Amino acid sequence: MANLLEQIQKQQKNGTLFYAEQSMSVNDLVEKALKIRQRHPQLRGKKVALTDRHLVDFLVSLIAFDGFCSAMYLCASNVTIPLVDGLQVWPLNGQDVSNSQMLPLVSNTRWYLATSGTTGEPKWFAHTLISLTAETKHSARLQKLCWALMYQACRFAGLQVVLQALLSGADLVDATGGEPLSQLALMQKNKVTAVSATPSLWRQLLMTKQLPDLALSHITLGGEIVDQTLLDQLARLFPQAKVRHIYASTEAGVGFVVSDGKAGFPLSWLHNSELPLALKISSEHHLLVKPNKQAKVPSNITTDELGFMDTQDKVQVVADRVVFLGRATGAINVGGNKVYPEKVEQVLLTIADVSQARVYAKNNPLMGQLVVADIVLFDNSELAKLDIASMRRQVTHMCKNQLQRFEIPTKITVVEHMAHNVNGKLNRQ
Structure with a gap:
């Protein structure tokens, strides 16, 4: 397979990067990458760490070093x-240029x-351009898109957006x-689709x-559980858009893509050999995955005797659907009963006035922990005149109809905003 630079050069139309009130063509990024190769031949065949800097510099480095260096470590600002x-x-x-002997070009950086x-020292997992672009699509229609980059480019989700834009010839907005x-003003200015x-x-x-002001044709969700309420909201706002939610991880890469407008994934996929991953459910109701024949589970991931890795995602079969309940490692222990915060949040988000929800544990001397929610x-603007007691009654009524007693939040707090981490996920720390 050709390296990133060669694949971009094969495009009939290359896109433009828009950033900080400026722009640069992808062709210019390629020219900068070629100059780096010329000026630093001593890096050929070596390992490099790319620090999280200006997006232009980061993209130029990716283009320069894939197929040139043996390995690239993509380091975010908060990663040692x-x-x-x-x-x-x-x-x-x-x-600058070293007189040291150059090693051969690399076929698979x-x-x-x-x-x-977030739960300890970061772990490093190896991918290749092939594995990172397993779901990258190419077509004349996709060349006309303008993607918004909402994630750090050095993270898995951010790379997916960057590589889709670079390899399809689409535009990219930082x-x-x-x-x-x-963010929306920037997207509107650059006509993000x-x-x-x-x-x-x-x-x-x-x-x-102001989201409806965008003319979106492609909507992708990932990184967290995708609930039906949100899928329905986006489908109503953008009836002509292609809405997909992606199951992926830094460890295993892209797992599968769901595009039928429903939360979770079809039960039949547990027996679908055409998917990038083989799927099964463990006796603990965890989702287990195993890459197809063209990929391997990284050596630093524990697998069972059949080669399946435990995602630690708790799932439940509901009719013909497998739905996600939450992370097994994030359960709240209420008197010996496990409560998955994400499951409770999905119920809260079905309430018409609720935009965001965060469920977490509060220590209790009798029960161990109790469930509380923001x-x-x-x-x-309705916050000042909100009838808090009425809102709590509405929330409690909804929860009683859909949750077990120990799962119902004992306290509901209305807040003005939620904190998110650098990956765009709800901050649960």
């Missing part, structure tokens, strides 16, 4: 550069991505910074009431 023998940190602080590290209103974001980020955009309303 790993201690790897022979690792060169890019940029090289002014160092390893792209190392770090997990978020919308990673700022508040939702400024495709957005990939977490459900939490989509809810923030919906709260601005909610954000669609219209914060």
Whole structure:
């Protein structure tokens, strides 16, 4: 397979990157990448760490080093550069051409991505351009798209957007910074037609009431559980758009894509050999996955005797659907009963006035933990005149109809906003 630079050069039409009130053609990015190869032949065949810097510099580095270096470690600003023998940190602080002997070009550069590290020291997992672009599509219609980048480019979800734009010839708008209103203003200015974001980020955009001003034809969700309420909202606002939710992870890469407008995935997929991943459910009701024959589970991931890895995602079969309940590692222990915050949040989000919800544990001397929740309303201007008691009764009534008693929040707090981490996910710390 051709490296990233060669694949971009084969495009009949290359897109434009829009960033910080400026723009640059992808062809110019390629020219900059070629100059890096010429000026730094000593990096050929070596390992490099790419620090999270300006997006232009980061993209140029990706283009320059795929197929040129043996490995690239993509380091976000909050990730410590790993201690790897022979690792060169890019940029090289002014160092230029070396007279050292050049190694051969690399046919399959390893792209190392770090997990978020929210539950401990980040772990590194290797991918290749082939595995990272397993779901990348190419067509004349896709060349006309303009993608908004809502994630850090060095993270798995961000790379998916970047590579889709670069390899399809589409335009790309850097919308990673700022508040939702400024992000939407930037998208409107550059006529964005495709957005990939977490459900939490989509809810923030919906709260601005300006999302319908975009002419979106491609909508992608991932990184968190996608609930039916949000899918229905986006489908109503953009009836002509293609709405997809993607199950993926830094460890395993892209798993599968659901595009039928329903939360979860079809039960029949547990026996579908055509998917990128083989799927099954464990005795603990965890989703287990195994890559197809063309891919391998990374060596630092534990698997069962058949090669399946435990995603730690708790699932439930409902009729002909497999739905996600939450992370097994994030359960709240209420008197010995496990409560999955994401499951409770999905119920809260079905309430018409609730835009965002966060469910978490509160320590209790008798029960061990209790379930409590914060909610954000669609219209914060209503907060001052809100009948809190009435809202709580409405929430409790909804929960009683859909949850077991120990799952019902014992306290509901109405807040003005929710905190999110660098990956666009709800901050549960």
